[in-house]
Amino acid sequence: MSGTASSPRTTPRTVLISGASIAGPALAYWLHRYGFAVTVVERAPELRTGGYKVDIRGAAVEVAERMGILKDIQRASTDMQTGAYVNDEGRRIATLPADIFGARVGRDDEIMRGELARILYDRTRADVEYVFGDSITSITPIAPLAPTTSITSITGRADDHHGSTEAAADGVEVTFERGAPRRFDLVVGADGLHSTVRRLTFGPEEQFVRHLGAYISAFSMPNELGLHREELYHAVPGKLICAYSSAGDPAAKGLLVFRSPRLTYDHRDTAQQLALVEKAFDGIGTESSAAGGWREVPRLLEAAHKASDFYFDGMQLIEMDRWSRGRVVLLGDAAHCASPASGQGTGMALVGAYVLAGELAAAGGEPEQAFARYEEQMRGYAEVNHALARKFAQEMTVDTRRQIRFRHLMMRILPHMPWKNLVAKKIAEDVQRGAHAITLKDYPVPGRAARPAPAAARPAYAA
Numbered sequence: 001m002s003g004t005a006s007s008p009r010t011t012p013r014t015v016l017i018s019g020a021s022i023a024g025p026a027l028a029y030w031l032h033r034y035g036f037a038v039t040v041v042e043r044a045p046e047l048r049t050g051g052y053k054v055d056i057r058g059a060a061v062e063v064a065e066r067m068g069i070l071k072d073i074q075r076a077s078t079d080m081q082t083g084a085y086v087n088d089e090g091r092r093i094a095t096l097p098a099d100i101f102g103a104r105v106g107r108d109d110e111i112m113r114g115e116l117a118r119i120l121y122d123r124t125r126a127d128v129e130y131v132f133g134d135s136i137t138s139i140t141p142i143a144p145l146a147p148t149t150s151i152t153s154i155t156g157r158a159d160d161h162h163g164s165t166e167a168a169a170d171g172v173e174v175t176f177e178r179g180a181p182r183r184f185d186l187v188v189g190a191d192g193l194h195s196t197v198r199r200l201t202f203g204p205e206e207q208f209v210r211h212l213g214a215y216i217s218a219f220s221m222p223n224e225l226g227l228h229r230e231e232l233y234h235a236v237p238g239k240l241i242c243a244y245s246s247a248g249d250p251a252a253k254g255l256l257v258f259r260s261p262r263l264t265y266d267h268r269d270t271a272q273q274l275a276l277v278e279k280a281f282d283g284i285g286t287e288s289s290a291a292g293g294w295r296e297v298p299r300l301l302e303a304a305h306k307a308s309d310f311y312f313d314g315m316q317l318i319e320m321d322r323w324s325r326g327r328v329v330l331l332g333d334a335a336h337c338a339s340p341a342s343g344q345g346t347g348m349a350l351v352g353a354y355v356l357a358g359e360l361a362a363a364g365g366e367p368e369q370a371f372a373r374y375e376e377q378m379r380g381y382a383e384v385n386h387a388l389a390r391k392f393a394q395e396m397t398v399d400t401r402r403q404i405r406f407r408h409l410m411m412r413i414l415p416h417m418p419w420k421n422l423v424a425k426k427i428a429e430d431v432q433r434g435a436h437a438i439t440l441k442d443y444p445v446p447g448r449a450a451r452p453a454p455a456a457a458r459p460a461y462a463a
């Protein structure tokens, strides 16, 4: 096999990453620095810039700093100032500082998902091959000593827990919907909650999904409410409605959340998803509605229909006992989606990319050891944040008008209480525990003076 101690490798290892959102480009950044040759394939015809605002907290802040993008993130910060609950007429009935709403402390920040995707893409586009408008259709290990076996055909084999047979393969052959087949040393699935790489390698998505009982949609809309660095929330039983506008964005964003058991729909069919949102919010906020609701809701629904960046998905966890098989590994939401309820999905994607690339470099590109160490470090962090997501998904919406009134009352009195800082600290505590639930190792980057590396680590391509 090429690249072992007995036969030093002279050409860089080639890595194919599926997905150009957060996890994929972040991994590409690190792998390039370690000397790998990286290709990223993205199904969308161009970088997708939609989505809600996302938090960068704890270990993710540290990773962003090590990547040299922390300042870019700070420059693009949403810089939200306040969050308020509004009544049916849109009058603010309880207002709090945005950082309390977002449970952010210290250097934690908030950025639009699309802005972060843009920062990562701009950082990597000159050094990494990006292929837009394509998708992987098959991944087959190339086994020089045995007949070639398709990974898809061995899915679920219990006797090959870490896929060591496939790891011994001399790379993988990948086919695409549009492009010609190509060979790579490794394939990474950073293609999100509905990962194609996961399906091809581990089988159907259903076996790994835990539905948290709610759906969420996000979209751009005209800023007719005249919002400026402010977010407005409105609750009706089983639903949450939000509108906000962040720094530097002339438009506003709408967000609609509703409780529901698992729904059957095509996750690539926007018209079907819009119909589900429409049905869930039907009549809310209209003059004739007995249920009442914020008068803005019909306008939000109209904006959702017109938006070019409409996003819709279930609040779902991806729970897997392992994230790799042979020369294929999952990263970010594809491996351990924690749902928007956790507020940590983007941070985990950044941290996971750092750890995976570092372990690959330390193992000289050999997948078996690198993937095992990556999982070892990331598992506890993912589990803590999954627990957070289960808790927050329950609390995001409330079931009765009485509970809503109680929540408003609490928010109204909080700013006037002498112990308000203690309460804010308590609210942030859980989130902070999740954000810091990993200790980052130092990995030596070629050409840069490294902090002392762990004993097991060795420079990339030392082999």
Ligand SMILES: Cc1cc2nc3c(=O)[nH]c(=O)nc-3n(C[C@H](O)[C@H](O)[C@H](O)COP(=O)(O)OP(=O)(O)OC[C@H]3O[C@@H](n4cnc5c(N)ncnc54)[C@H](O)[C@@H]3O)c2cc1C
Binding pocket: 018, 019, 020, 021, 022, 023, 024, 041, 042, 043, 044, 048, 049, 050, 051, 052, 053, 054, 113, 134, 135, 136, 190, 191, 192, 193, 194, 195, 196, 197, 218, 311, 331, 332, 333, 334, 339, 340, 341, 345, 346, 349
């Ligand atoms: C457009 C968009 C909007 C989002 N909006 C929100 C939001 O409002 N709130 C929130 O909490 N989270 C949102 N997310 C999810 C959030 O970005 C992730 O939870 C988190 O950042 C982890 O990122 P990720 O890179 O692992 O996965 P994702 O951000 O989900 O990225 C996966 C990427 O893979 C691509 N992809 C999917 N299938 C294939 C395929 N077969 N071949 C190639 N590429 C493929 C997708 O187009 C996407 O670019 C959104 C994601 C996207 C793509």
